[in-house]
Amino acid sequence: MAKVPGSGARRAALKMLDVVLRRGETLEQAGGAANGLPSFADRALARAIAGEVLRWLVDLDALIDSATREKLPEDAKARMVLRMMLAQVLRLETPPHAVVATALPLLAGGPKRLAHGVFATLTRQGVELPAVPSLPPKVAQRWGERAEAIAAGITGPPPLDLRLKAPDLTEEMAVRMQATSLAPGHLRLPRGASVTDLPGYEEGSWWVQDLAASIPATLLGAGEGPNGQRRVLDLAAAPGGKTLQLASAGWDVTALDINARRMVRLRENLARTGLSAHTVVADALEWEPSEPFDAILLDAPCTATGTCRRHPEVVHRIGERQIAGMVEIQRAMIRRAVQWLEPGGVFVYAVCSLEQEEGEEQARWIDSECGLRPLPVSSKDIPPGIEPTPEGWVRTDPGMLPEEGGLDGFFIGRWQRPPAGNG
Template sequence: MTKPGLAPRRSALWLLGQVTGEGRLLSELLPRALDKLPPEDRARAQRLTVETLRWADRADRVLKPFLKKAPNLPVRNALRMAVVEMAVDGAAAHGVVDAAVTLMGETKKTKPAAGLANAVLRKVDVAAWDRTQLPKLPNWLRGPLIAGYGRRKIEAMEAAHAAGAPLDLTPKDGDAAALGARVGGVALPTGSVRLDSRAQVTALPGFESGDWWVQDAAAATPARALAGGLAPATGARVLDMCAAPGGKTMQLAAAGAEVTALDLSEHRMTRVAENLARTGLSAKTVTADALEWTPDAPFDAILLDAPCSATGTIRRHPDLPHARDGAEFAGLFALQEAMLDRAVDWLKPGGLLVYCTCSLLPDEGEVQIEEALTRHPSLRLETDVLRVPGVEDGWLCDEGLRLTPDLWKDRGGMDGFFIAALRKDA
């Protein structure tokens, strides 16, 4: 008979191996990886995986005094998960140790270390957890970020990553105060509603009726800026490039724009269509490569949320630093440049282009805009467009709006984003 609690732990260990050993992201794995588990076990497996990835660096430091040498990766992940269960979840040590030893005995790679795990986990000082420094970003990312922001700023971001992310909603009618009261959340200055991250999304009032959608407060800012820059947006022809999963498309449609949503992924565009149907909003959806597709006519405005490193979302996606190593940076920079050029070509004279990335890297934000202004003398920055309600002056920079996870510390932070508004000469 299988011991209680083994199934979600077993699934979590498999997911940890896929992320740390195979370089796969949880967003690719989760839709199908846990299908065979009942809902409660599925939720536990996902939470164990996410929390172990978030706290892996600290767990390694707690384990280090009891290990003569680093164990192989499957064993290391099992030890990390056990320490996180005891230190973060407050789980009883005897049950966690017993489960870890049992799981290690199930595979050839981990079976020889079952005795080691038993000895080490029984010695681990859980009280040392809070005395151990917060997890640091990996060197491949930490170095470039320190060069761009300074060490103190990066340490503040790392603290925000460790704290995790709350759940933000965008109200379809724009009334954040009313939605906040309805769902038990807090209205944020930028117009989003914030709840505890443990809220069950589909059970919240207004989900079935499509009164709101999940969208980080920072991610909701680019579309708010674009809609304000059109003044009014009603009837304007707007292109949402790289539109999936559709949050910005829905914002623009709710503002009254005639939106074309463009994305390369057929699977992700299915989600856009589903979200539009749930919210009762309409937009033209196009599944195509932005570097090959051509519109029938220029647009009044374009929102380009360009493919990027997603380094601004680590607080909600702690798998990213473990699954990536920075090797993809050069290709992303080139793709962003090419997409910017396409967007400029598709924009009407006098039209507005809002460019954004959920990245902390200046090369994917400020530098892209500096170079775009050099390539396209017809463009000019419109910083005032970015002064949407809730945006503080200190967040603005020469090239646009720079949002980082450590901002709004007392409110639960926000995703890292860069946003720029560009007007094409008439």
């Protein structure tokens, strides 16, 4: 039988969703299912279908359940294919006849008639998705009073944020790239721009970095101190946005990460931007520095639920077990890191997580257990429109700055080791 055009992209999307929802892997890990497709357009379509299903999963399931006498099992292939069919019609504006032609072959030997009937019933009814995706109840409970705003922020993929090597060129580069700027050194462009084709890429004038992700390094200020260049450790550094930021701010940077493959990317970005840093591939729980640092930035391994705008699978694959595991890793890394600070040195802890256990609760633990004193963040330290918490921490989420395109979710706190002679 002749292969239906476009069916390969749908088959790849089905495999990706199975890897994410059944095996608990990330969409990036699952993306290999699309690598064998013949064109960039097919690969992009497979990822778009999978991404939209994951963003709207709760609402797609509600529609499917409204049109079946008996509820389909959660892991039924027919349910997954119907999710994809509805996502294409309701989010990607694919004509219904094209959806049917490319989706039903995925159910060869299975309940094609059921899937076709449910899809036809729903499209005939003119069903729509809500304005804002529904979150799984447990996730909404974890995210509390901000849950609805966060959900509104993950309706679609985010815009493209760039960080400039030379912040004083912000206005000039914004005009050159037809971009907006939300802070010195920041540019925001519409999603879909080809990164390598943008002005300044070859010259190394910028790198990709969400505005919220740029805050932790910003809180350390300039690298030049009264006694010359200061030393900073960027712990868990890859893929390197904060390393580049610190190097461009004049710090003598040591960038450490356990992932050798991701460190290759960091070194490539250093070479492209003409910035320098000492790079170390090592386990932070075993490595020992030769001398202490004036500052340490730990952007700790975490559940990454704050990246749900670009990685919607975290809404479905992260639960209490994953959060608890990350909390233990984070505390182990914090315990080691604070030992490597000079007296008077500054420690910044950050996670791209929306979970209280990884953010606010860790900050309270640092206050009580780590021998550091809080160094509260003020409004002048962070981009306009973002306010520190009453404790002097920073908490961002995808529902913030909605008119400007939102933010990734981060928790950030800052502390100082007491200077010598001070308790």
